[in-house]
Amino acid sequence: MRCSRCCQAPNQARSPPRQPLFIHHCHLKLMSAFHEERVLTVHHWTDRLFSFTTTRDPGLRFSNGHFTMIGLRVNNKPLLRAYSIVSPNYEEHLEFLSIKVQDGPLTSRLQHIQVGDSIIVGKKPTGTLLIDYLLPAKRLYMLSTGTGLAPFLSLIRDPDTYEKFEEVVLVHGVRQVNELAYHDYITEELPKHEFLGEMVSKQLKYYPTVTREAYKHQGRVTTVIENGQLAADLGLPALNPAEDRVMICGSPEMLRDLKHMMEARGFKEGNTTKPGDFVIERAFAEQ
Numbered sequence: 001m002r003c004s005r006c007c008q009a010p011n012q013a014r015s016p017p018r019q020p021l022f023i024h025h026c027h028l029k030l031m032s033a034f035h036e037e038r039v040l041t042v043h044h045w046t047d048r049l050f051s052f053t054t055t056r057d058p059g060l061r062f063s064n065g066h067f068t069m070i071g072l073r074v075n076n077k078p079l080l081r082a083y084s085i086v087s088p089n090y091e092e093h094l095e096f097l098s099i100k101v102q103d104g105p106l107t108s109r110l111q112h113i114q115v116g117d118s119i120i121v122g123k124k125p126t127g128t129l130l131i132d133y134l135l136p137a138k139r140l141y142m143l144s145t146g147t148g149l150a151p152f153l154s155l156i157r158d159p160d161t162y163e164k165f166e167e168v169v170l171v172h173g174v175r176q177v178n179e180l181a182y183h184d185y186i187t188e189e190l191p192k193h194e195f196l197g198e199m200v201s202k203q204l205k206y207y208p209t210v211t212r213e214a215y216k217h218q219g220r221v222t223t224v225i226e227n228g229q230l231a232a233d234l235g236l237p238a239l240n241p242a243e244d245r246v247m248i249c250g251s252p253e254m255l256r257d258l259k260h261m262m263e264a265r266g267f268k269e270g271n272t273t274k275p276g277d278f279v280i281e282r283a284f285a286e287q
Contacts, residue, residue: 033124034069034078035060039117040093045181049147050111051086051097054119062125063132064089064154064161065247067283069122070096071106072113078120081106082283084150084249085125088157094121097150097181128279131155131164133270134245135277140165141239143221143258145173145250151281152249153182156190162199165245169205169234173221173250175212183208205234221250222257241267246278255280 037054044050062068062085071080086095100111113119129151134140140161142152149172155161161168174180191201209217209224217224217233224230231238239246239262246267248258259269262278270276 034120034122037094037119037121039113039115039119042113042115046176046178048100049097049179049181050100051095051181052113052119053087053093053095054121056092056094057121057123060094060121060123060125062089063130064158065129065131065151066125066127067151067281068125069120071120072109073118073120074109079106079109080120080122084127084129084147084154084281086150086153088154095153097147097153099147127151127281127283128271129155129247129249129281130279131158131161133272133275133279134247135270135275137165137245137277138243139167139169139236139245141169141171141244141246143171143225143246143248143250143254145221145254146179147181148248148250148254148281149181150249152247155247156186156200156204157193157196159196159199162196162203166203167205167236168203169207169236171207171209171221171224171230173209173211173254175210177210177213177215180208180210205236207234221254222261225258225261239265239267241265241277244277247280248278249281255282 035057040053040055042050042052067082067084069080070083071078083096086097087093098107098110101107144152152170156168156170172180186206191197193200207217207230209219209221211220219229225239228238246262248255259280267277270279
């Protein structure tokens with residue numbers, strides 16, 4: 001497109017100069033803090049659960065286990081929530097897992113996104129669910145409920161996870177069987193992965209558990225730990241700080257209960273400045 005002022009004919013009268021365009025400082029800040037990405041795929045697992053992939057700006061850097069702020073522009077303002085990044089950091093796309101809250105400010109809109117739509121993605125991923133924030137040990141437990149599975153999907157595809165821990169145990173608690181998102185991927189596709197398959201097959205133990213339907217594993221995550229069912233089913237000793245490290249992501253109630261349980265067993269919480277025996281992600285709520 002030609003500039004109407006610079007490319008006009010020499011003898012053509014020049015139009016008066018336009019008034020300078022002022023952009024509100026909030027929009028400048030938004031533009032500098034976020035990337036605009038495009039939706040590539042959308043998958044609806046249930047009427048309460050969906051996932052989607054987007055393009056990824058080449059400049060976005062994150063560690064596996066991180067979350068970032070994502071959202072939509074509503075009335076030209078950003079509507080944002082924290083989302084863990086499902087995809088590992090070496091993938092060229094981004095993936096997110098979300099609940100659907102019918103009256104949720106963001107997810108009531110986000111659940112209707114389609115391929116080609118725009119998504120705002122924060123430039124500064126962060127979080128506490130990094131293996132670097134855990135002390136060395138034999139075994140890593142990843143305890144999740146619902147969409148709390150998301151950060152662990154990136155971590156179980158990180159070779160460093162398997163180099164740092166001999167055994168990796170992924171526990172996913174849901175209400176109904178159809179909410180076991182990525183179940184088939186974890187059990188069927190990932191063990192055949194060209195580079196990770198051998199490590200996954202030898203070191204990853206996946207334990208899905210359901211609370212409101214008949215299933216091979218039943219009970220809340222806290223319950224199957226307390227009553228010894230998890231350890232018995234997997235042929236492992238009870239959780240102990242000498243051998244085990246724990247990552248926790250899920251509902252506020254689950255976080256609270258598991259934090260108390262870990263501390264009662266002698267585990268010490270780690271954070272971004274001091275590694276520990278367990279770490280918790282507290283960034284999420286109903287969206």
